[in-house]
Amino acid sequence: MICCSRAGRCFSVSRSEDFGLYVHIPFCKNRCSYCDFVSFTDFSHLDKYFECLCRELVMWSKSLNKPVVDTVYIGGGTPSDVPIEYLHRLFVVIEKSFNLTNPEITIEVNPKAMQFNEFRILGVNRLSIGLQAADDEVLKTVNRRHTFLDFQRTFDEACCYFENINIDFILGLPKETDKTLENDLRVIENYKPKHVSVYILETDSEKNRNLRIDEDLTAMHHEIFTSELQKMGYVRYEISNFSLPAYRCRHNVKYWNNENYIGVGASAGGHIGLKRYVNSSNLLEYFHQIEQGENPFEYFSENTPYEELRETLFMGLRLCEGVELEKLEKLKPGIDFRTLVEKFPTELILEHGRLRLSKKGMDFSHTLLSEIMHESVLSGATGGE
Numbered sequence: 001m002i003c004c005s006r007a008g009r010c011f012s013v014s015r016s017e018d019f020g021l022y023v024h025i026p027f028c029k030n031r032c033s034y035c036d037f038v039s040f041t042d043f044s045h046l047d048k049y050f051e052c053l054c055r056e057l058v059m060w061s062k063s064l065n066k067p068v069v070d071t072v073y074i075g076g077g078t079p080s081d082v083p084i085e086y087l088h089r090l091f092v093v094i095e096k097s098f099n100l101t102n103p104e105i106t107i108e109v110n111p112k113a114m115q116f117n118e119f120r121i122l123g124v125n126r127l128s129i130g131l132q133a134a135d136d137e138v139l140k141t142v143n144r145r146h147t148f149l150d151f152q153r154t155f156d157e158a159c160c161y162f163e164n165i166n167i168d169f170i171l172g173l174p175k176e177t178d179k180t181l182e183n184d185l186r187v188i189e190n191y192k193p194k195h196v197s198v199y200i201l202e203t204d205s206e207k208n209r210n211l212r213i214d215e216d217l218t219a220m221h222h223e224i225f226t227s228e229l230q231k232m233g234y235v236r237y238e239i240s241n242f243s244l245p246a247y248r249c250r251h252n253v254k255y256w257n258n259e260n261y262i263g264v265g266a267s268a269g270g271h272i273g274l275k276r277y278v279n280s281s282n283l284l285e286y287f288h289q290i291e292q293g294e295n296p297f298e299y300f301s302e303n304t305p306y307e308e309l310r311e312t313l314f315m316g317l318r319l320c321e322g323v324e325l326e327k328l329e330k331l332k333p334g335i336d337f338r339t340l341v342e343k344f345p346t347e348l349i350l351e352h353g354r355l356r357l358s359k360k361g362m363d364f365s366h367t368l369l370s371e372i373m374h375e376s377v378l379s380g381a382t383g384g385e
């Protein structure tokens with residue numbers, strides 16, 4: 001075990017643990033109207049931001065004794081909107097700070113991006129392209145700045161450099177129709193990306209309160225979309241994620257398995273052993289803390305094993321394969337998960353030593369997961385330590 005203290009907080013992990021690394025780049029050339037992420041269109045802090053990112057990476061390298069990192073995810077924001085020199089500087093520090101071992105390295109890109117040769121040189125081996133919809137009218141309604149033609153050019157170019165490509169879609173956008181859904185599906189059929197993520201527009205956030213979603217139509221579209229994907233050979237491995245065999249996103253699977261990952265950058269979060277943190281989303285606060293040599297935490301907590309179990313279950317039920325009971329048992333023995341299945345007999349399945357959601361459970365996961373967490377067997381009534 002190593003136990004390193006920084007600002008009075010000790011991060012202890014086994015030496016053999018692999019980490020994921022998430023780097024948040026909170027800059028976008030324009031704002032999509034539904035966006036709820038921390039991102040800024042003012043690029044004037046770019047120099048300072050990358051300097052602080054690099055310092056934060058070095059801090060984590062020292063704290064965790066240059067740990068093994070086997071997945072890196074550069075997300076945002078729109079990392080491809082940042083001049084490539086900044087990403088070069090960032091990757092030099094990542095390589096020096098961590099023991100990169102057969103890493104999956106993903107970068108999120110806008111469908112106008114074209115720097116694929118440079119990304120390849122940096123070591124990136126997976127792209128995630130935010131198409132969201134294959135129809136220009138739909139894209140315009142939410143202020144996406146790319147067209148479908150941009151995506152076509154980008155995808156063709158990207159394929160010269162990358163094999164492992166994800167395309168993101170959002171269902172429930174204004175002006176979405178049966179026809180636009182059909183177009184989305186034809187894109188997948190024609191371009192055959194290795195991975196597809198499909199989300200439903202969130203309308204309960206502050207930002208999206210004015211966006212109206214036709215819930216019945218969206219549910220029907222989601223059903224069609226997911227079943228057509230499966231007919232095309234994609235395997236659903238998480239509520240919103242589908243891949244061709246062997247192309248799951250290794251980084252995101254770490255989140256759902258509640259494994260260790262370090263998050264750097266404003267608003268990024270991490271999970272190390274039983275500790276969880278979220279960095280400040282205020283840029284000036286983030287800069288200030290880093291300059292003081294402190295972790296820029298806005299939130300920090302240490303789970304009890306029981307809380308860790310709840311988190312592990314909550315995240316793990318998102319995966320189609322669910323959670324291994326033995327893993328939960330190790331965190332807190334003695335919980336009878338059969339009583340949970342009796343409460344949700346059509347939504348939960350307990351078999352082969354794993355607890356997972358049924359198809360119906362997946363369809364209603366948005367509300368179901370929090371209902372499950374409120375069940376007395378998990379809500380502390382059994383004496384949560």
Ligand code: SF4
Pocket residue numbers: 027028030031032034035036037039076077078
């Ligand atoms: S590209 Fe992504 S992060 Fe940037 S404004 Fe749009 S939704 Fe938000």
